[in-house]
Amino acid sequence: MTANVLAKQSHVSLFTVRHYTRIGLLKPSRNRQNGYKIYEPSDAARLRFIQAAKNLGFSLAEIAEILDEAVRGNSPCPMVREIIVRRIEENQRKIKEMQRLQRKMENAVKDWAKMKNSMPDGDSVCHLIESVGEVEK
Amino acid sequence: MTANVLAKQSHVSLFTVRHYTRIGLLKPSRNRQNGYKIYEPSDAARLRFIQAAKNLGFSLAEIAEILDEAVRGNSPCPMVREIIVRRIEENQRKIKEMQRLQRKMENAVKDWAKMKNSMPDGDSVCHLIESVGEVEK
DNA sequence: CTACAACCTGTGAGCAGGTGTCAGGTCAAG
DNA sequence: CTTGACCTGACACCTGCTCACAGGTTGTAG
Numbered sequence: 652m653t654a655n656v657l658a659k660q661s662h663v664s665l666f667t668v669r670h671y672t673r674i675g676l677l678k679p680s681r682n683r684q685n686g687y688k689i690y691e692p693s694d695a696a697r698l699r700f701i702q703a704a705k706n707l708g709f710s711l712a713e714i715a716e717i718l719d720e721a722v723r724g725n726s727p728c729p730m731v732r733e734i735i736v737r738r739i740e741e742n743q744r745k746i747k748e749m750q751r752l753q754r755k756m757e758n759a760v761k762d763w764a765k766m767k768n769s770m771p772d773g774d775s776v777c778h779l780i781e782s783v784g785e786v787e788k
Numbered sequence: 789m790t791a792n793v794l795a796k797q798s799h800v801s802l803f804t805v806r807h808y809t810r811i812g813l814l815k816p817s818r819n820r821q822n823g824y825k826i827y828e829p830s831d832a833a834r835l836r837f838i839q840a841a842k843n844l845g846f847s848l849a850e851i852a853e854i855l856d857e858a859v860r861g862n863s864p865c866p867m868v869r870e871i872i873v874r875r876i877e878e879n880q881r882k883i884k885e886m887q888r889l890q891r892k893m894e895n896a897v898k899d900w901a902k903m904k905n906s907m908p909d910g911d912s913v914c915h916l917i918e919s920v921g922e923v924e925k
Numbered sequence: 926c927t928a929c930a931a932c933c934t935g936t937g938a939g940c941a942g943g944t945g946t947c948a949g950g951t952c953a954a955g
Numbered sequence: 956c957t958t959g960a961c962c963t964g965a966c967a968c969c970t971g972c973t974c975a976c977a978g979g980t981t982g983t984a985g
Contacts, residue, residue: 653961653962663810666943666944666945667943667944667962670942670944673964674942677807683825685962685963686962686963687951688924696911697913698900698913703918704917705942707889707892707893707896708889708892708893708897709917721913721914724907727908728905728906729905731914731917732897732916735893735896736933738893739894740912741892742889745886746883749879749886752845754841756875756879757876759844759872760873760876768863768865768866769859769865771860771863771864774833776837776854776858776864776867777837777863777865779860779868779869781837781859782839789967790932791933791934792933801973803972803973803974806934806935807971811971821980822933822979822980822981823933823934823979824980826936847970847971848970
């Protein structure tokens, strides 16, 4: 199986397959005749695992660690449990941050509805944005 | 005012000032004697504007456009209104996506509580993660 | 006067997770 | 035999910094 075939079969872009191969997540063998990379069904399984883990919020670096641990014959499960707990906390923080930003933007639009457009001068670039900055403080 | 002084006064890292200068958001003049960059109070105002806009979710590229428009003597306000409406929609989408991920991770942890750790084999890297993938489909 | 620290400079690399472009090699069909 | 579709590695690009490097400048202490 070449990179292109694996990509199409796995509903992933060719670039992604090449990227994963370059960073060592996939380790295809080689066709000695032409130097082409050869992916086995086990690489397809690996790729499915990577997609599943990515879907669960794991970073590629973490996935690489997990795969390494598995290749070394150790159970990656404890590591997996640790990572996801940390990821849940991080994600919660990010969501809160984005909701704060969302409220801020919505309030800004509301406030701006009554304000006119202004021409820039030496002191001010856009009084709309600057008014939010002032309100913030 | 040198880069370092501007950075400290604006509660921004020196690297950030240099970065903004490199990408053209700040345009200091030069000391002819030693080649040092000279920042004026207007650059400090510009930097405050950049921080305010970034706080509101504007990207540096968008901020550059806004500043360019202002320098050309046009009101950047219509552009600002357009961008923020788009940003609100994008942000809402991202929040929903992250909440979906959050639920998925929390459900995974709950399900995994009753599952044992497993050793990897040819078919499976970590059955915890793979079980989520299967449930998804 | 000089040594030294603390500043300044431009350039380039690194992060994450791809996306894409390039020149060149390979292969099968017509 | 030529065309077009594929393959390869190496590299640049995106965002918003953060940092390292090597070298020039400045101010102070001895």
